[in-house]
Each structure stands twice: as C-alpha cells, then as structure tokens.
Amino acid sequence: MRGLSGRSLERRGSFALMSAGTIVLAGSVLFVVGCTSGGTGLKDEGPASTESVAKAAPTPRSSGGSPPVKKVDAVALLKADPKVSAQLKQDLKPCVGKQFPVDVTYGKVTGNTSDDVIVNVLSCADAVGVGSFVYRLEGDKYQNVFADEMPPVYAEIDRGDLVLTREVYGKGDSIAYPSGQDVLTYRWMGDKFTVHDRVHTDFSNTADGGGQPAPAVTSKG
Numbered sequence: 001m002r003g004l005s006g007r008s009l010e011r012r013g014s015f016a017l018m019s020a021g022t023i024v025l026a027g028s029v030l031f032v033v034g035c036t037s038g039g040t041g042l043k044d045e046g047p048a049s050t051e052s053v054a055k056a057a058p059t060p061r062s063s064g065g066s067p068p069v070k071k072v073d074a075v076a077l078l079k080a081d082p083k084v085s086a087q088l089k090q091d092l093k094p095c096v097g098k099q100f101p102v103d104v105t106y107g108k109v110t111g112n113t114s115d116d117v118i119v120n121v122l123s124c125a126d127a128v129g130v131g132s133f134v135y136r137l138e139g140d141k142y143q144n145v146f147a148d149e150m151p152p153v154y155a156e157i158d159r160g161d162l163v164l165t166r167e168v169y170g171k172g173d174s175i176a177y178p179s180g181q182d183v184l185t186y187r188w189m190g191d192k193f194t195v196h197d198r199v200h201t202d203f204s205n206t207a208d209g210g211g212q213p214a215p216a217v218t219s220k221g
Helices: 006-036 050-056 074-079 086-091
Strands: 102-107 116-122 129-138 141-148 153-158 161-168 180-189 192-204 214-220
Touching (some): 074 086, 074 102, 074 116, 102 153, 129 153, 141 192
Antiparallel strands (some): 102 116, 116 129, 180 192, 192 214
16 A cells, blocks of 8 residues: 555544534534423424313322211200200200300211211209210101209210210219219110110229229129
8 A cells, every 4th residue: 555645644634623623513413402302302392282181180188087077966966855854955055155065976877878966964063974976867857865853964975876874973072083883875776776785893992092083893784
C-alpha cells in the first residue's frame, strides 16, 4: 500500500475529528429532539391522564359500613306507652333544665332487621334504675316487648342478649352497698323474651368495718 503523506494524515485526522464531532452533535440533537418532542421520553404517548388516576382511587366508605342510627324520643315513647305505669310517667320529670334521667341504647336484641331501643329510667337523686323497657320496631311503630319496673333495675345488650341487673338490698343496706345482685340474661325466642341464664351474687360487707364490700360469693341458678 502507498503510505500517506504528512499532509494527508493531518487532513485525515481533521476529518476524523470533524466526523466524530458531527456524530456527537447529531446524537445530542437526536437526544434533545427525543426529549422535547412530547415531554414524556423517547416514546411519546402523551401526558398521564389525571382522570384515569382519580378513577383508580378507592371509593371512600363511611365508618362502620352501616347507616346512622335512627334515634327516637324516648320520653315521648314512654309517656305514650299504655304498658308503662302511671306512677312512672308522673315521676318522669327533668332533673336539670330539659335533661330527663333516661338512658337510651340502640342495638339488635330481638332478631329484627332494625335496631331495638332499650330505655332505662333513673331517679334524679341517686341514679337508681326505676324501670327498664325494650321497644321493637314493627311496621312503622315501636312496640313494648319487655318491661320491668321493680327497682333497682338496669337493662343492657350483651352479644345479642338482653341482660338485666338488679341490686338486692337487705334491711339497713345503703344505696352504695347492696347485700347482693341478680343478673338475668334474656334471649328472644319467637315473639318474646325468655330467661336463658340467672346469676346471683351475695356481697359480704364485713371488709373495712362494713364500709366496703368484700369478695362476693356467686351462684348460678
């Protein structure tokens, strides 16, 4: 082969440098064009849709997943109830202002699709339960399906059962320290409540000179 002259080598080197620079420049132009053609990279598919992201977000649910409880006027319910004694209706008055001594609990205790209403009436002076009632929604009206006006008494819902607690007082017992306690568990059977369990507890008031109850003795009946 014929050797290249110094001038030819210089020209060839210059050409090589120019070619390399042109390639680098061309690559840069291609890169810039690719980055700016759509603003989303070399493969332009358009900007991300915010609408599709919003649709993919989970739909918020209300806490508990159930509708709010439909509350009732418990005082009006009691006063309109023929099964409530006239004496209790007469004694049912506000303790302070318009605040009646009434506890109201909503829950399922009769197997109904709607919540039942448990109403406990208390005394203003010492908050002793003087009456417990259960109302069941039948059609568009609440019906009295349970009533106990033998104080002291208090009704609650425990895992779908109606639990009635009654303090037992002996002669000389103070309100704070009864002699014992009866706990009756009622279960809805068909169209009424039946006693499912009964627990009696005898308290011993010998501790602390009779001022505090000692450990109790419990029996089931």
